[in-house]
Amino acid sequence: MAQEKMLTGCSAAAQALKLAEVEVICSYPIRPYTAIMMELSKMVANGELDAEFVHGEGEHAQLSVVLGASACGARAVTGSAGVGVTYAFELYSPVAGGRYPLQMTIADRTLDPPGDFGSEHTDAMSTRDQGWILGWASTPQEVFDNTLMGYRIGEDPRIMLPQMTCQDGYFISHIPDKVKLADLKQVKEFLPPYSAPHPISTTCPVSHGPQIRPDQGAPMDAQRAATFLDLPKVIKEATEDYNRIFGRNYDPFLEKYKLEDAEIAFFIQGAHSNTCRTAVDTLRKQGLKAGMARPRWVRPWPTREIAEALGHVKAVGSIETSTSYGGAMRGGNLIHELRASLYDLDERPLTTSFMAGLGGETIWPEDFEFMAKVLSQMVREKRAQKYVYWIGFEE
Amino acid sequence: MSKKLPEFGTINVPHERAVPFGAVTPAPVHVQELFMTSNWRIVRPVIDNEKCTRCLTCYIACPDSCWSYNEEEDVMEWNAGFCKGCQICIKQCPSDALTAVPELDFPDGVVRLEKPF
Incomplete structure (x- = not known):
């Protein structure tokens, strides 16, 4: 054994x-x-x-x-x-x-x-x-x-x-x-x-x-x-x-956590997804239908799987753990390809991105609560106010 | 998802344009015919067989092994497919047997070719 x-x-x-x-x-x-x-x-x-x-x-x-x-x-x-x-x-x-x-x-x-x-x-x-x-x-x-x-x-x-x-x-x-x-x-x-x-x-x-x-x-x-x-x-x-x-249970490309009925979702890779899962559970206890998608591979990018898993969600926030200074959203890398993967859908989720977990910082449960508030506001207002939020530096 | 999403399609490289897998090729015994690389040459070394003493300094000096010695005819042979025109052989030749001549002076000069080789 x-x-x-x-x-x-x-x-x-x-x-x-x-x-x-x-x-x-x-x-x-x-x-x-x-x-x-x-x-x-x-x-x-x-x-x-x-x-x-x-x-x-x-x-x-x-x-x-x-x-x-x-x-x-x-x-x-x-x-x-x-x-x-x-x-x-x-x-x-x-x-x-x-x-x-x-x-x-x-x-x-x-x-x-x-x-x-x-x-x-x-x-x-x-x-x-x-x-x-x-x-x-x-x-x-x-x-x-x-x-x-x-x-x-x-x-x-x-x-x-x-x-x-x-x-x-x-x-x-x-x-x-x-x-x-x-x-x-x-x-x-x-x-x-x-x-x-x-x-x-x-x-x-x-x-x-x-x-x-x-x-x-x-x-x-x-x-x-x-x-x-x-x-x-x-x-x-x-x-x-x-x-x-x-005897494992991996999805080849995308871990989907409580996404079936989710209205808001976090898109996150790597270690901070562990905190994210707990945050999703907490948010659900508060009555917010949250979920999480975690790509296992960045190359090849799971374009089709993302469209299938997140197409029904109302607002998705990608949590960037990398920088792309001056990029399309002036934040991280994941958001570009996340948005590109969702673009061809008839009805696509609203998207935004959160700069977090940079320089070795922990992404705390409170940070996820803040992000959930932003995503919920997007759902209510049917628009994203900003392309990118810098966690720890927002009002 | 109501609308059908675009496909990734396929990428088909025709056989005659395909590059060997990973560009790995059988090792050349003398010349690697698959990858001729002299198409940016501006000048080429031209040998004067009267002055040449067959000392093989050019053979040793060439970084791309473009000079070889033909024993039967007792002459140095130049490889047009790989010589980049760097002129190291010309500088090194102790008997001044090599001269740099512009490619434009040759009917087969690489600057005149529509397709390199």
């Missing part, structure tokens, strides 16, 4: 990576993700995990090492946080374009300046157009599960894409919660060994990463985009298999 343990998000990620039998690990320290590498290095040193553990001299090197490892046919992992994620930026597109299904495990941290180490999603969100599979967990359990699901989805021969599995720094990475682990037998059933289609080898030499011509750029982009059209189907299959083998 699979064990249940109290684990932080970082430990949960390390345990899942051990069960995935990763073969190459490349580390460079930056808190809060570092704890994942500390645990992995201990496992390698103790002989519990048979993997090459490489110290990169920075995040750019980390990504380069795992790119090479993946090209050789190894299941590879690296990770980072905050400015470490952005230091590696050059490598994101080549890793995805070269179709290397390695995994990057992220514990979010605010970007500089200044050197705030609290959680905020802007670090990994800023990579969302680089062709990676990108998603957020909301508990240490989901970190464990997404790590295994990430490899299964990314290594699928129809997909072959890298995955960024994210967790909020501190809120998930450093707060222990009950995690149901898995048996190696279950993992073997779920996750077949990685098979690179054209591994670097001396007996059958191949060229990786050559220069292509400008007229080859467009078809290559189109081929990459076409893979993202197939991706939802593969995510769905993988999630269903995962639920069956490990």
Whole structure:
């Protein structure tokens, strides 16, 4: 039987990576993700995990090492946080374009300046157009599960894409919660060994990463985009298999909490959704029909699922945990794609956004009450007064 | 949802335009025919075989391995498909056997081609 343990998000990620039998690990320290590498290095040193553990001299090197490892046919992992994620930026597109299904495990941290180490999603969100599979967990359990699901989805021969599995720094990475682990037998059933289609080898030499011509750029982009059209189907299959083998109950794309009869809804990803669920319960006790939708993946974006789940709601507020300075709504990132997903509906909900959970701030139950008041007012007035509300800075 | 929502559709890249998966190709033994990259060249090195001593300095100096030695004919051969016209070989040649000549001076100059290759 699979064990249940109290684990932080970082430990949960390390345990899942051990069960995935990763073969190459490349580390460079930056808190809060570092704890994942500390645990992995201990496992390698103790002989519990048979993997090459490489110290990169920075995040750019980390990504380069795992790119090479993946090209050789190894299941590879690296990770980072905050400015470490952005230091590696050059490598994101080549890793995805070269179709290397390695995994990057992220514990979010605010970007500089200044050197705030609290959680905020802007670090990994800023990579969302680089062709990676990108998603957020909301508990240490989901970190464990997404790590295994990430490899299964990314290594699928129809997909072959890298995955960024994210967790909020501190809120998930450093707060222990009950995690149901898995048996190696279950993992073997779920996750077949990685098979690179054209591994670097001396007996059958191949060229990786050559220069292509400008007229080859467009078809290559189109081929990459076409893979993202197939991706939802593969995510769905993988999630269903995962639920069956490990006894979980994940929706592949969107957690829907009390949405069936909801009049107002919060749209939120990551750790703060836990407070949000409690806030929804409290609001319902007060007679307000509230609900919550939580995207599990940002890439691919669950366009259709959002339209189906939120189409009937009267007002939706997206709670941004990342910044998009000067963006269409002058707030965060999620609102743009949330509104775009709802636009084609005959009757669409009113929308607004709330800047909250930035720089490592907690989103308190009172904050959700404030947001619910704004959403209720929108329903009453049949209009949104503002595109964005900065929580903590409103009258 | 009363109205039918738009579809994502499909993206079809015709076979003749498709790029190898991840741009991974069989390793070239001599020349990678699939990815010719010299179409931004402005000048090309032209060799004077009388001056050339076959010292192979150009072969060593070229960052793209565009010079090779043809043993049978005892001449240096230049690869038009990859030479970017960087002129390192010209600068390095100890016997001044190489000259930079503008692409416009050649009927097959890359600036004259409608399609690069």
